[in-house]
Amino acid sequence: xxxxxxxxxxxxxxxxxxxxxxxxxxxxxxxxxxxxxxxxxxxxxxxxxxxxxxxxxxxxxxxxxxxxxxxxxxxxxxxxxxxxxxxxxxxxxxxxxxxxxxxxxxxxxxxxxxxxxxxxxxxxxxxxxxxxxxxxxxxxxxxxxxxxxxxxxxxxxxxxxxxxxxxxxxxxxxxxxxxxxxxxxxxxxxxxxxxxxxxxxxxxxxxxxxxxxxxxxxxxxxxxxxxxxxxxxxxxxxxxxxxxxxxxxxxxxxxxxxxxxxxxxxxxxxxxxxxxxxxxxxxxxxxxxxxxxxxxxxxxxxxxxxxxxxxxxxxxxxxxxxxxxxxxxxxxxxxxxxxxxxxxxxxxxxxxxxxxxxxxxxxxxxxxxxxxxxxxxxxxxxxxxxxxxxxxxxxxxxxxxxxxxxxxxxxxxxxxxxxxxxxxxxxxxxxxxxxxxxxxxxxxxxxxxxxxxxxxxxxxxxxxxxxxxxxxxxxxxxxxxxxxxxxxxxxxxxxxxxxxxxxxxxxxxxxxxxxxxxxxxxxxxxxxxxxxxxxxxxxxxxxxxxxxxxxxxxxxxxxxxxxxxxxxxxxxxxxxxxxxxxxxxxxxxxxxxxxxxxxxxxxxxxxxxxxxxxxxxxxxxxxxxxxxxxxxxxxxxxxxxxxxxxxxxxxxxxxxxxxxxxxxxxxxxxxxxxxxxxxxxxxxxxxxxxxxxxxxxxxxxxxxxxxxxxxxxxxxxxxxxxxxxxxxxxxxxxxxxxxxxxxxxxxxxxxxxxxxxxxxxxxxx
Numbered sequence: 001x002x003x004x005x006x007x008x009x010x011x012x013x014x015x016x017x018x019x020x021x022x023x024x025x026x027x028x029x030x031x032x033x034x035x036x037x038x039x040x041x042x043x044x045x046x047x048x049x050x051x052x053x054x055x056x057x058x059x060x061x062x063x064x065x066x067x068x069x070x071x072x073x074x075x076x077x078x079x080x081x082x083x084x085x086x087x088x089x090x091x092x093x094x095x096x097x098x099x100x101x102x103x104x105x106x107x108x109x110x111x112x113x114x115x116x117x118x119x120x121x122x123x124x125x126x127x128x129x130x131x132x133x134x135x136x137x138x139x140x141x142x143x144x145x146x147x148x149x150x151x152x153x154x155x156x157x158x159x160x161x162x163x164x165x166x167x168x169x170x171x172x173x174x175x176x177x178x179x180x181x182x183x184x185x186x187x188x189x190x191x192x193x194x195x196x197x198x199x200x201x202x203x204x205x206x207x208x209x210x211x212x213x214x215x216x217x218x219x220x221x222x223x224x225x226x227x228x229x230x231x232x233x234x235x236x237x238x239x240x241x242x243x244x245x246x247x248x249x250x251x252x253x254x255x256x257x258x259x260x261x262x263x264x265x266x267x268x269x270x271x272x273x274x275x276x277x278x279x280x281x282x283x284x285x286x287x288x289x290x291x292x293x294x295x296x297x298x299x300x301x302x303x304x305x306x307x308x309x310x311x312x313x314x315x316x317x318x319x320x321x322x323x324x325x326x327x328x329x330x331x332x333x334x335x336x337x338x339x340x341x342x343x344x345x346x347x348x349x350x351x352x353x354x355x356x357x358x359x360x361x362x363x364x365x366x367x368x369x370x371x372x373x374x375x376x377x378x379x380x381x382x383x384x385x386x387x388x389x390x391x392x393x394x395x396x397x398x399x400x401x402x403x404x405x406x407x408x409x410x411x412x413x414x415x416x417x418x419x420x421x422x423x424x425x426x427x428x429x430x431x432x433x434x435x436x437x438x439x440x441x442x443x444x445x446x447x448x449x450x451x452x453x454x455x456x457x458x459x460x461x462x463x464x465x466x467x468x469x470x471x472x473x474x475x476x477x478x479x480x481x482x483x484x485x486x487x488x489x490x491x492x493x494x495x496x497x498x499x500x501x502x503x504x505x506x507x508x509x510x511x512x513x514x515x516x517x518x519x520x521x522x523x524x525x526x527x528x529x530x531x532x533x534x535x536x537x538x539x540x541x542x543x544x545x546x547x548x549x550x551x552x553x554x555x556x557x558x559x560x561x562x563x564x565x566x567x568x569x570x571x572x573x574x575x576x577x578x579x580x581x582x583x584x585x586x587x588x589x590x591x592x593x594x595x596x597x598x599x600x601x602x603x604x605x606x607x608x609x610x611x612x613x614x615x616x617x618x619x620x621x622x623x624x625x626x627x628x629x630x631x632x633x634x635x636x637x638x639x640x641x642x643x644x645x646x647x648x649x650x651x652x653x654x655x656x657x658x659x660x661x662x663x664x665x666x667x668x669x670x671x672x673x674x675x676x677x678x679x680x681x682x683x684x685x686x687x688x689x690x691x692x693x694x695x696x697x698x699x700x701x702x703x704x705x706x707x708x709x710x711x712x713x714x715x716x717x718x719x720x721x722x723x724x725x726x727x728x729x730x731x732x733x734x735x736x737x738x739x740x741x742x743x744x745x746x747x748x749x750x751x752x753x754x755x756x757x758x759x760x761x762x763x764x765x
Contacts, residue, residue: 029131050129057121065107069104145158186491195231206306221306226465283458313539320539324425331423335420348400355390363387413435429695487500513556516556
């Protein structure tokens, strides 16, 4: 591969030998800085991000201290009208700032604690900017990437430039001769891959003890941001030594891991009141205006921290993960909204009507004279206060009323679940074909709660995180260390990594997710759940298309490609058959259209029957010598009107046909035409479909898949070397161009040709 012109000019042969090899003390930090620079799109954005983060934290601490310590809330509560209210300066006092009372002690401790945290955050921001400045120099001088170019350059392009510099020995950052995309990402996500594995295999005991179950339930997993940070510190921060290997002392020290869990739990307990105040103030300042503006007082729905770690894949960079998760919010909200509680809807309509009536009257009064809302009191409050309460009640109740204009059925929910799965890459076996059930909906709601509920979970985490750290996690410390010991592999030039992140499909592959292991023993009980290995491999291959995986991974990709091609051909076949059947039912008796793919007549009863020529194809060879096939549903330049049975000028458009009249269209055609929201180019959608179909009849599906792969080889789309040893042709023959076919399989071959007309242009010798 040739180097970019800019890199050639900057890194020519004149560069001193000592400049061609960069001695990097910590390659993990170097590659993380390299990725962070790309993620934030350059040094100016990183400086601005760090500056705003420091300012926001400083403002939150200062503003919350001002509200808690310098406002006379007792005097402010006595303000009821113009006569009893004063200027703001009258309510600013210093009485609460000190150790004279318990509340003053809490405020003083809160101020000191978070001021120290703010100073630590400032130091971290300065360090981050310094690393970004070094990386800015590296991008410009070594990679030849300017700030303007970086805005439109993908991460894979950046890595490819680094690899080319390394391979040409122009600038090397690693000792090993060959640097790959997998090596770079494995270093960036070394610790995150272990976290994904621990969550995926359920090694971490994140449940509350039995004596705390009345609060949250015994089977509910408990993971919040604070607990996530605690796990990172207690486990991942102490795992590795300076040589990027898992420390042998760490693997043997069960007591040390338990002690860290207990120590962090005690610290959480001591910081409980201060953390509670800070989280409450921060959430209020961050979301109050958004909730008020959108009138969604429960907030939008968001994936919980546990859901995000469940969806995260091995070797998946943050920008890739965020992109696909952001795509999942629309179908996830549609799915949740497709369910409605009849009793709650009736009650919500009643509350909306009553509260809306009060709002209407109060708004009318404000139009007459705004003083009415300010000076007319009912009880201890004026009418303006009641207007706000009624408006909130109306908005909350209206959000619980389902949209009656949308028709939802089980098929629609299955389609929505397909779209969600294509983005989240998560669909337990219990969810397959059960998206319409309340059990699946409830499990979905646990992963996709309202933002207000997430806030209350974070608030409760201040109380329950010490419990989990001190009682639940110490009990599973031996299992954690055993899991890390068994699932750690050493990669030359990288160090110790989670063996799941090496994509060892021969050892951990799952046949339900298109893998066909080549030799060896598949460790079924130890492989990741929910096809995490295959989906991670597929995601990494999409992000880094130049990366060459091993043969089993390539075979999995080809099997998935064959399956998707087969299913899309089935879809086109169903669409073709449905259109022909529908047209035949509406054509006048005896109508024949030369050039149609199916020539229909009317019998004496008026039913459509095929004519003597079931298919009239016109084949020709183009300039490249490839065979092509021309056939159409209607004569060229005509379109059939489903309502009147008359043909219209212009090309045939299925979408227009479905719009002008669907009464005579078969249900199979209507279901096909309604799938416009499904991205059929999404490989993860087909991987989910592969899992669903293989679950019902694995043997029959495998036979169908083998026939489809043989057909792809016959067309030249694939070759046998791509597919390894897992594909056999019909009757032991792998046929294609220039190969002899088994005569005993002519009936099967004819079935393939009629079933998949897209391949019928292949010349057999």
